[in-house]
Amino acid sequence: DIQVTQSPSFLSASVGDRVSITCRASQDIRIYLVWYQQKPGSAPKLLISGASTLQRGVPSRFSGSGSGTEFTLTISGLQPEDFATYYCLQLHDYPLIFGQGTRLEIK
Amino acid sequence: QVQLVESGGGVVQPGRSLRLSCAASGFTFSNFGMHWVRQTPGKGLEWVAVISYDGNNKYYGASVEGRFTVSRDNSNNTLYLQLNSLTPEDTAVYYCAKAPTRLGNWFDPWGQGTLVTVSS
Secondary structure, three states, rough: OOOEEEEEOEEEEEOOEEEEEEEEEOOOOOOOEEEEEOOOOOEEEEEEOOEEEEEOOOOEEEEEEEEEEEEEEEEEEOOHHHOOEEEEEEEOOOOOOOOOOOEEEOO | OOOOEEEEEEEOOOOOEEEEEEEEEOOOOOOOOOEEEEEEOOOOOEEEEOOOOOOOOOEEOOOOOEEEEEEEEEEOOOOEEEEEEOOOOOOOEEEEEEEOOOOOOOOOOOOOOOOEOOOO
């Protein structure tokens, strides 16, 4: 199975900051990686597909990059509503594997 | 709009079985693959299973393969997950989610989830 390592597990930042979250896959998954955002008490919401394609309605301060084994989710200019938990998910092979999650909190 | 409503969760003893349902509306259910994902309370997400639009292709996560079975009834727009030989490690919120294609790919939106608690 493909393993996915997400880092950091926890991130503390301020409104207006730029933050990045990384996912590393144990083998080449091309661009078969997506990013989800989950707020407490709610189901996850898809932010980015195909490593870098922003979903409709997602603010442009969110961006995704990478291919192969290393991927990054960047949020430029954090807003109060962005404080949540973020997960990556590899789609290259079954079983699909989520990253461990990154909890983004207000400093 | 797409709506997914899970049901069937509850408290069950170890070793017993449970069947979860996911009622779908707002889209042509028979045209899309569907996934199950679970989340342990306070912890991360674990992909459980996917089923193709016609039910002919199914894939499972390693920890549930051989114990869980995904199925669908396209005439009633309903997705199912049969959970057998349950252990406390299966305690989680179970979500169903819609794929954008006939089999897998990513999935969104998700339902609100149904809680399964495995305890004696």
